Amino acid sequence: MNTDELNESAEPAPQNDRSSEFERQPVPKNALLGFKSFIGMYAGEHCAGTELMIGPLFVAAGVSAFDLVMGLIVGNLLAVLSWMFLCAPIATRTRLTLYYQLEKICGRNLVTLYNLANGVMFCFLAGAMITVSATAVGVWFKFPMPELNDLYPNSVGWVLAVLAVGALISIVAAYGYQTVAKFANIAAPWMVLVFLAFGFVGLRDFINATGAEIHSLGDIWHLAKTEIWKGGEPLEGKVKFTFWHVMFFAWFCNMAMHVGMSDLSVFRYAKKSWYGVASATGMYVGHFMAWISAAILYAYQLHQDPANTDVLPGPLAFRAAGLVGLFCVIIAGWTTANPTIYRAGLAFQAIIPKTSRFTVTLITGAVATLAGLFPAIAMQLLDFVAFYGMILMPMGAVIFVDFWLIKRFGLQSSYAERSGKLFNWAAGLAWFVAFGVCCILVKFANVQIFFVSLPGWFVAAFVYIIVSMVYQKKIRPVAPEV
Amino acid sequence: MRAIAQIISWLSLVALTVPSILYLAGSMDLDTVKRIMLVASLVWFLSATPWMWKEKGAS
Numbered sequence: 450m451n452t453d454e455l456n457e458s459a460e461p462a463p464q465n466d467r468s469s470e471f472e473r474q475p476v477p478k479n480a481l482l483g484f485k486s487f488i489g490m491y492a493g494e495h496c497a498g499t500e501l502m503i504g505p506l507f508v509a510a511g512v513s514a515f516d517l518v519m520g521l522i523v524g525n526l527l528a529v530l531s532w533m534f535l536c537a538p539i540a541t542r543t544r545l546t547l548y549y550q551l552e553k554i555c556g557r558n559l560v561t562l563y564n565l566a567n568g569v570m571f572c573f574l575a576g577a578m579i580t581v582s583a584t585a586v587g588v589w590f591k592f593p594m595p596e597l598n599d600l601y602p603n604s605v606g607w608v609l610a611v612l613a614v615g616a617l618i619s620i621v622a623a624y625g626y627q628t629v630a631k632f633a634n635i636a637a638p639w640m641v642l643v644f645l646a647f648g649f650v651g652l653r654d655f656i657n658a659t660g661a662e663i664h665s666l667g668d669i670w671h672l673a674k675t676e677i678w679k680g681g682e683p684l685e686g687k688v689k690f691t692f693w694h695v696m697f698f699a700w701f702c703n704m705a706m707h708v709g710m711s712d713l714s715v716f717r718y719a720k721k722s723w724y725g726v727a728s729a730t731g732m733y734v735g736h737f738m739a740w741i742s743a744a745i746l747y748a749y750q751l752h753q754d755p756a757n758t759d760v761l762p763g764p765l766a767f768r769a770a771g772l773v774g775l776f777c778v779i780i781a782g783w784t785t786a787n788p789t790i791y792r793a794g795l796a797f798q799a800i801i802p803k804t805s806r807f808t809v810t811l812i813t814g815a816v817a818t819l820a821g822l823f824p825a826i827a828m829q830l831l832d833f834v835a836f837y838g839m840i841l842m843p844m845g846a847v848i849f850v851d852f853w854l855i856k857r858f859g860l861q862s863s864y865a866e867r868s869g870k871l872f873n874w875a876a877g878l879a880w881f882v883a884f885g886v887c888c889i890l891v892k893f894a895n896v897q898i899f900f901v902s903l904p905g906w907f908v909a910a911f912v913y914i915i916v917s918m919v920y921q922k923k924i925r926p927v928a929p930e931v
Numbered sequence: 932m933r934a935i936a937q938i939i940s941w942l943s944l945v946a947l948t949v950p951s952i953l954y955l956a957g958s959m960d961l962d963t964v965k966r967i968m969l970v971a972s973l974v975w976f977l978s979a980t981p982w983m984w985k986e987k988g989a990s
Binding site: 631634635636638639642643645646649650652653656770771772773776 | 944947948950951952954955957961964965966968969972975976979980983984986
């Protein structure tokens with residue numbers, strides 16, 4: 450999962466924040482950034498608190514070692530390629546924010562609707578991050594914490610912990626977004642290495658517990674296959690994960706960012722479109738190493754006590770690395786919830802521009818905190834993340850078609866801007882129909898949510914072209930292209 | 932001063948990682964690993980903050 454400060458989908462942004470620059474104009478040459486900037490950014494941002502949930506949830510889903518490792522290698526590669534060949538080429542040609550690009554295509558009112566959807570999803574995501582941080586508080590205060598299939602808060606202590614963590618994060622986000630963003634940069638390399646240490650410690654614990662003899666990488670792989678990720682039936686209430694589940698999840702967990710084009714706002718600063726390859730650092734550090742490390746810790750917990758199925762990052766990290774583990778959980782949740790709450794606030798503020806950012810961020814943080822009280826989101830994080838991508842993905846298809854294909858059909862790109870329309874129904878219907886088709890596939894065709902976004906993208910692209918053919922003719926003779 | 936702070940902070944990251952590798956190799960006990968990691972973490976945040984705070988990057 451990621452949250453990045455450049456990745457604004459709404460306006461306006463704070464003073465002195467790079468994202469506040471060039472909101473309605475292409476990024477000029479002198480503001481472009483080198484490859485190194487993107488490497489650091491992606492490596493840090495995809496090593497978030499939620500990685501400590503996702504790795505264990507793979508184990509809970511009964512994944513085997515081969516399916517996990519190969520699924521992550523292939524899925525993350527597809528994610529990197531999506532950034533490289535879908536998102537970055539458009540970003541480096543237009544050099545516009547996602548928001549402005551969408552406004553030109555969709556019109557102001559449809560973008561407002563998009564912002565609302567985006568903001569709500571950010572709130573729930575931030576809620577999951579608050580949940581993760583609160584599990585670290587539970588290690589200190591020893592109150593009952595949620596179990597794997599819990600939907601509701603299960604103790605007063607849990608409620609108080611989430612309220613305290615959520616309030617702190619929200620107030621800090623409202624007052625000092627920039628400060629936390631800077632702190633997040635400092636914490637990023639430290640967090641990555643703590644995650645790595647989790648993996649080493651967990652692996653040794655497995656070696657000790659099983660008495661395995663390790664003389665080669667082959668021995669480690671044998672241990673992984675027979676003890677850590679044994680495959681078999683998932684835990685109660687979880688869907689069985691195969692190679693395909695892992696691959697599609699790894700590919701689409703950041704779907705809103707690459708296929709959904711949210712990272713146009715990031716790569717508009719890139720000198721070359723191949724800088725999209727920098728996302729590999731995030732994928733193979735955060736979504737490979739960190740997930741595997743967290744999965745090892747949870748698998749060890751199950752190995753020690755098969756009845757203890759709780760996915761609680763706080764206790765998992767504390768067992769492996771003591772206080773450093775706890776700090777890592779808190780900081781990872783905090784530093785990623787901070788920009789998420791902030792960005793949700795921006796999205797809402799774009800809808801009600803007269804409200805102050807401070808107030809909006811506080812209210813957004815309160816909503817995220819309420820969401821964080823319910824462990825259902827964090828415990829069902831795999832499904833939630835897939836749903837998040839599914840909702841925002843169609844707009845990526847619209848942007849892709851509008852940029853590369855629509856003129857080949859004799860139609861106009863950036864139609865809302867050219868026609869002055871506030872709501873481009875071609876884009877709107879593409880979004881709604883694609884979302885509807887995905888929901889129908891999940892609900893009535895028993896296709897799991899991890900797989901529907903791929904066909905959904907093509908539905909959105911197809912609907913956008915077809916409806917544009919009718920819509921653009923019907924509405925107006927469009928202005929000649931400049 | 933900045934160069935010294937940078938060297939100390941990078942060394943602290945090495946100190947953060949090496950104990951867990953030694954634990955994996957069976958050469959160090961877990962309590963010692965946790966203690967060294969805690970000290971290395973403190974050193975990292977104290978030494979990296981002054982020079983990283985002013986850095987500008989993509990984020």
